[in-house]
Amino acid sequence: MYGRKVKLRFFYIFIIFLILSLTIFLTLKSLEENVIYFQSPTDVKALAEIDKKKIRIGGMVKKKSILIKEKEVKFVVTDFKNEINVIYSGLIPNLFAEGKGVVAEGFLKDKSLFLATKILAKHDENYMPPEVKAALEEK
């Protein structure tokens, strides 16, 4: 038989292991719930059904597609294969412009309409979000 001290040590190790695995499990689970997937207009077109979760879409702002009204902004995001209409009300970042890359966060209404809750700011005119770059290169 093991002595009392050794047993106690096993018990501690067991407890620590249990807490550790529980923490990692819970962390990963809540990660799963809170991640935001990125999709290009082509990915959206390929979707089997519309998800209610928040997603990000990215691509280029189609030339001459921006239309501003008092309450909202409408524009079209394209990856030169497919496009999607976006309706947005909120803060417009500085580098948001026609013919430039954009990443918008929000919800899909249907396959051709995206309700954006946020447009992400970029800091560098030459910088293109890696997702947009990859999406553009895929074509």
Add this chain to the structure above:
Amino acid sequence: MASLIGFYSLVFGLCLSFIVVLFSIKNFRNSLVFDKKILSLTFLQLFFVITSFLGLIISFINSDFSNETVFNHSHTTKPLFYKISGTWGNHEGSLLLWLLVLNLFIFLFLLKSKEQDKNYRILTLLFQQVIIIGFFIFIIKTSNPFNYIFPVPTEGLGLNPILQDPALAIHPPILYLGYVGSSVIFSATLAATCLNYISKNWAKHIKTWVLWSWIFLTLGILLGSIWAYYELGWGGFWFWDPVENVSLMPWIALTTLLHCILILEKRKILTSWVIILSISTFTLSMCGTFLVRSGILNSVHTFANDPERGLYILIFLFCLIFLSLFIFFFYHKTEDNQKYDFFWLSKESSILVNNWFMMYFLVVILIGTIYPIFLEVINSEKISVGPPFYIKLIIPFLIPFLFAMAIGPKLKWIKSDIQNKINLSIFFIISFFLSILIIKNLKVNFLVNTILVTSALYLFLVTSKEFLIKGINNLAQNLAHFGFSLLILSILFNNFFSTEIITNLKIGETFKSEKIHITFESIEKKEIKNYSSIIGKININDPKGLNQTLEPELRIYNQPNIVTSEADIKTNLFSDKFITMNLVQNQDYFNIRYQIKPFMIWIWLSVLLICSGGLISLFRKKI
């Protein structure tokens, strides 16, 4: 010319590294006293690196466009201040700054550690030199700041305008003092492990270094936050963005280390833990540099960068981690004769609990930051992890953490019981009812927020009482904890009471709601040396009789051609009024965002309080 001198100084600096290493090994083996030559050689090396850095600064000041770095990041019309700050506003220059600080710290270390053991000092120097040599080679091979271009261009490409800002001009040097300061802790800990030198005295000596880098890291993060708040125009100060997270992770590790060293100062326990924390702090700082510079991270702050450099840092990082783990496992001896008993209610066990929580926060942030990278590598899915993830996982654990912060410092070492139980319970009841009063009328989750505010208020009250009773005894710790409670409270109230209005207006139009009228009165155009500016006059009018004109600005920089919006912020003790204006190409409408952000200034002040806690702890010892 300046570039040439700069480059050759760099090469000389590298050569000196090898000479220093040679001398140190000789001195380590053969002599009993510290060889003065080593100190002079280290100083010479520092001198060369400083010369090199000055060379780069002079190239920037003179707009010497034959230098590729200057060409890429400067412009003749830029104000002098930003020409100079442009030196470290780019990858190459900022790495040179890293190197400079690495050298500076080891020189200061040698100066300030005269009463320590000779072999320990030399071994610390050797480990530091390993890091220094790594960075020398990295700079010379992959990111030489002195590359020559021919034919010489007549004009540079200019610095990204959002970097042309006083806060961001000093943000990198201060942040680096914190980041790189952890390198000395790393080297010293490894040296102490090898020589079995870790003791209470060693803890006292290394604590100074931990405190200094902790203070600088805190200030650096604060500056970055303030800059993000007024320059990026979203009105937030923390976005849980990967680039922010990589600066928070070393901070958490360093804070944990700081608390752990306090135990080590009193009792020689937890030595392995101290070693692991020192290693992880520096590793995380390096990781930060790697993740930001390699472009692997998908961040809203990301600037254009180069993957090849990332690979080098990654390999270097692995070597360092391997080296330190090797030393840890083969040299570190745990004392068997030392009793490891922890009484459950004592200062050391409360610090240990604090450490566990800190490690949990660290793990959460680490997972949230690198999980997207893994997922992308494994199945090329592109995801991002947003603030809800962090809030959900961190907030619940913040509550016991805050309570422990209030009670822990009141406990005694080794064995203790809680004194003034009645007092403490009265404080608890007061803070509980206060927070119910505050939360009751708000549209937020009642239960979680009440408990959260209770815990923060509790810490606030307990530490305030401590000021009154103990005065300047224990001031450092109390001030830092008080600052932390104030920080949490201000962030919470800022979240609860912030309001914002976003609208699109043409010139002359008015946005009307029951509470507020926002009138876009006019715009005024101005030409300034390197940008033209559009200043809007916007009148805010609310029924309470407040009538204020705010003037947000749009700057159209000519080189590079970028539009930035400068927020107009009216600050007072209770709230900030924050307005930004934006123009979309070829449209008549301006996008206007008006925010009222309560207690903003208290967030900054509380972080300063936390810092001053560290400063007091540094200088009290000497008095």
